Amino acid sequence: MSERYDPKKIEERWQGFWLDKGVFEVKEDPSKQKYYCLEMFPYPSGNIHMGHVRNYAIGDVIARYKRMRGLNVIHPIGWDAFGLPAENAAIEHGVHPARWTEENIDKMKSQIKRLGLSYAWGREINTSSPDYYRWNQWLFIKMFERGLAYKRKSSVNWCPSCETVLANEQVEDGRCWRCDTDVIQKELEQWFFKITDYAEELLGFCDKLPGWPERVLTMQKNWIGKSEGVEVDFPVKGSEKKLRIFTTRQDTLYGVTFMSLAPEHPIVSELVRGTSYEKDVIEFVEKTKRLGSLLRTSGEIEKEGVFTGSYAINPLNGDEVPIWVANFVLMEYGTGAIMAVPAHDQRDFEFAGKYGLPAKIVIISADSPSPQSSPPRGEEIKRNFPLPSGERERVRGAELMESAYEGEGIMVDSGPFTGLRTEEGKDKIASFIEKEGFGEKKVNYRLRDWGISRQRYWGTPIPVVYCDRCGIVAIPEKDLPVILPVDVEITGKGGSPLSEVESFLKTDCPKCGGAARRETDTMDTFVDSSWYFIAYCFKNGKIEFNAERRTPNEETGYWMPVDQYIGGIEHAVLHLLYARFFTKVMRDLGLIMMDEPFSNLLTQGMVIKDGAKMSKSKGNIVDPNYLIDKYGADTSRLFSLFAAPPEKDLEWSDQGVEGAYRFLGRLWALISRYKERLKGPEGKAGFNDLYGQGKALYRKTNQTIKKVTNDIEKDFHFNTALASLMELVNMMNSFEPESNNDLRVLKKTIETTLILLSPFAPHISEELWQTIGHKESIILVAWPSWDEEALKEEEVLIVIQVSGKLRGKIYLPPNSDDGIIKEAALSEKKVAEFIKDKEIKKIVVVRNKLVNIVI
């Protein structure tokens, strides 16, 4: 052992040791409780960044800790290897995506291995390998057979310069992220997964995931966006046609003063055909379409519309109301048509104001002066809205309103429903509509089906062919995988690269044997990451699903679900929602048993430097490789864990890293100093044989065990766990053993420190563990438990307050009687001075804590 701590001399050696012994490889063992610890797998960009270090350090502490608690821990890693960057590298540097990816994986793997993480490398997966993506294809076919994968026309982001589809994330301020060209909307045939079939279950289970952060669940709930209401048919005047609308405010049906249609609504052209309105309406529709859905849904453009010349009839009261086309109505949501209630919907209010359309008040606030028994009408309503009139006076009938009243209240001017509270009115009107056949109750979701088609090369080929005779035909299971051809020219232009590959494109129809062509789109890479955690469960990475068997595989049955999942908050919705969806689909296919993939979720904060997220473009990157070179893996891990609790953002600090390094150096020096003397005394020192500083150190050791254990168990607050270990090391540093018993306690404390530290800084812990004479690896040592008896202090500090202000401190034996405490407090010198000549009103005693003398 060298005098000075030099991580270079030890870390590689221990990494090799763990690898050779295969200590992190696991197999299922029904006699042992399992623990599945998983960090979100990386995209092989070529270099790890501090976010990875933090993520993996957190996961590794948990995995190593649980292993020492005797659990059968599976802690796998792999590569999210398909994706656009590989294709961009091909475009820019002419390197094949497969080669680029492979080289990056090699590079990143060696970087990750330098961190000394406890991965079961034997289970490593690579989503770009045919062994993996064949199961993407297999799952796709199973979903296709069940109608969960389907094809339809859909509007996509299209860059006219790059001639390719862009994902929403790749559109920045309406422009292509690569060439700055304005992105347009284009109708394309796309494959979709029917995630909406699972909307209700995905939403419902949000309340059954206690191990998930509340804000992630809230984000998912908002994303799913359930809303309950009714669909109502409004007959079109002078025609057989009916206009179906969706509303959640059926209680305002008596306040409808016009209708608004989405420009894309098919009835628009029917209504205006051959009328004098046709030209204006078509022009407006075209103009709106050109805006693109991104801009239209941004809320930034002004509400505009045009009258169609037609009228609809309100089925409840027979009112005839004009039908307009409005740019803010979306075809994708509800029915693409809405009833407009300017008095109670702000958007309608603004629209009505602009075009001079009337409003009708049908809800008044329950706080307004009118009693429920005789609801107000006409002029009286206006009196109850004594708002100053302003620029909105063109909204006839609501001249005194500044804005729509969207709140709850009492229904007025609503025929037989007048006088009801809104909640009750909603129910009654919904039932009435169903009874009269005007429409039906309806639940709508904001969640859309998941479009998975990508006009790109580096992804899983969608396993279908198009046959002129048979139509869309899925590839039979036995012919999987559909291999992604290697010989492809990638230009970044002209849509799907695969459509240029003749040998891939041309095939025979599996059904009729005739000529057919293959689908040339590939799958969204989110498909790959939607079930990879299940793939890890298979021995030697040999994935095997069997839908005929209908009984889940033994391995997945043992390991799933993931007990602890750790990753960035940026995946709060997409990846985590898709993974939940896939789990449910796979359950329904009989492949696995559980409803949810991740029992507990930890969303770690970002790594920040100089007030901003570390990123290449900001130039505030800290390279983990440099850090490991300079300080070693243990210091890098330690700082990531010590600087902040995992869920919070971590502010980078070069000096903070120095601090972590110094701590390990002090521990090293301490053990180096005592190494020889610790070999002397054998046997254990019992708590009762101890006194003075030896006893104090023994107590502190036990307190530290408790603190570290609880901090890990409760909420993974490693920063405070490490702080308490630092305190213990500080105490040892000022400890001066005077007896063999003292030395025995010191040895015990050193051992405990190393065991407690080993999940955080495994290399130095192994090394020092060996230095003090242990033969077996520290990994195999059981996590210590604390001696409850030893925790107790001989004296407890009792704080004395006079009227809530701290005035003195006394030490008393624990659990002293209130009377004794009072007496001691009152006679304390300083306290006595404060209360002298004053009348004591009350004395509050909190046992073992404090006395408050109120004067």
Add this chain to the structure above:
RNA sequence: GCCCAAGUGGCGGAAUUGGUAGACGCAAGGGACUUAAAAUCCCUCGGAGGUCUCCUCCGUGCCGGUUCGACUCCGGCCUUGGGCACCA
């Protein structure tokens, strides 16, 4: 606009159920060792004031409330960060 977090020293952050605010670390200042520096070790370290080893007052974004006692609970604001955003 709506929803959700979070505001504590010069900085990162501590503070079980309301009970000593500032653990631990960093930075800073002083000292030791050294020819010198680095490294290491020791001391001080929220602010103001005083009769300065000790004591007083103020202090956890702001204003109020509950309580013997509030960083912690309640009400109302302000600021920052994140998510959603014409979803009918």
